[in-house]
Amino acid sequence: MAFPDGIADFRSDTVTRPTAGMRQAMADAEVGDDVYGEDPTVNALEEESAAAVGKAAAVFVPTGTMGNQLSIMAQSRPGEEVLCDEGAHCRNVERGAAAALSGVAFRTVHAPGGWIQPHQIEVALGTAGVFYPRIGLMVWENTHNLSGGRVIPVEGMEAGNSEARRHGLAIHLDGARLFNAAVALGVGADQLAAGVDSVTFCFSKGLGAPIGSVICGSPELIAEIRYLRKRLGGGMRQVGVIAAAARLALRDRERLEEDHLLAARLAAGIADHAPAAVDPASVQTNIVNVVVDHLKRPWPEITARLATARVAVNAPINGVWRLVTHRDVDQADVQRLLDALFR
Numbered sequence: 001m002a003f004p005d006g007i008a009d010f011r012s013d014t015v016t017r018p019t020a021g022m023r024q025a026m027a028d029a030e031v032g033d034d035v036y037g038e039d040p041t042v043n044a045l046e047e048e049s050a051a052a053v054g055k056a057a058a059v060f061v062p063t064g065t066m067g068n069q070l071s072i073m074a075q076s077r078p079g080e081e082v083l084c085d086e087g088a089h090c091r092n093v094e095r096g097a098a099a100a101l102s103g104v105a106f107r108t109v110h111a112p113g114g115w116i117q118p119h120q121i122e123v124a125l126g127t128a129g130v131f132y133p134r135i136g137l138m139v140w141e142n143t144h145n146l147s148g149g150r151v152i153p154v155e156g157m158e159a160g161n162s163e164a165r166r167h168g169l170a171i172h173l174d175g176a177r178l179f180n181a182a183v184a185l186g187v188g189a190d191q192l193a194a195g196v197d198s199v200t201f202c203f204s205k206g207l208g209a210p211i212g213s214v215i216c217g218s219p220e221l222i223a224e225i226r227y228l229r230k231r232l233g234g235g236m237r238q239v240g241v242i243a244a245a246a247r248l249a250l251r252d253r254e255r256l257e258e259d260h261l262l263a264a265r266l267a268a269g270i271a272d273h274a275p276a277a278v279d280p281a282s283v284q285t286n287i288v289n290v291v292v293d294h295l296k297r298p299w300p301e302i303t304a305r306l307a308t309a310r311v312a313v314n315a316p317i318n319g320v321w322r323l324v325t326h327r328d329v330d331q332a333d334v335q336r337l338l339d340a341l342f343r
């Protein structure tokens, strides 16, 4: 359902607002100083998070960006390269953090949907010779944001992981929307995370909490990341007040299926009127990428119509318009968007 101010917001799944239950849990949260490891709500959240992805330990961080960047920092050395697909979030839209904070560059491969193929890893590692920088870490992103929430299946990740291991790489999984991938594939998130050293996921995206992400991995790796988190100023205190909302969000993860159904209906509705604008078969989770030029109306007219209908969207990037479904939009909001576009 749209927000109380009547706006239906399709810009991102980060726009969800805490539910009444979350606000109550935040008010009731038992807290302590988490830098001393004394916040029982954070400790519980970390245990539940690690268990959800089949890892032994976890550390709570404020954002997905910090989760990715701490994972990179802990598993690479300055001057090395990090192997990822060219559309990876950690490379493109984290403000150059990996270069600025960890002194690493990215070696990218063209991998549609983020699905890096074993031969691409082999080729990238094969170039080292006596000139190229060492590659120490590979990063997956599942679901893959820029490609429209596409998923990489377990077998795809397994094949890439074995090749990366053969070359001695550490492996990080940016699972900002990992549970969307798990729900879409009908597998456990632990299966997707099984072969990686570190995995991050966000409570503040489709899961619907107001703040927070987590990094999961072995106790040794998480201890090192906890150390680095303090260095970056990410050591938080009575943070159980936000961990309480995140715990509820994590428990409610099966509901992501509803967002996927809504995205499928949105894509089908657009394709009914403008078949070239979107391929419904490519919509696997909660993100719909639309080619604006095929919508049959100029963009200024589209924005004016959406504004009148009180539908919020982001501007297209390189001609691609990203619409995202989440807990705070429903079928009526999808219809409102479709009417604004095509009536």
Ligand SMILES: Cc1ncc(COP(=O)(O)O)c(C=O)c1O
Pocket: 062, 063, 064, 065, 066, 068, 089, 090, 141, 143, 144, 145, 174, 176, 177, 202, 204, 213
């Ligand atoms: C795939 C992916 N990774 C990481 C992030 C960063 O998360 P945050 O906005 O919490 O820093 C995002 C944010 O949209 C994302 O889509």
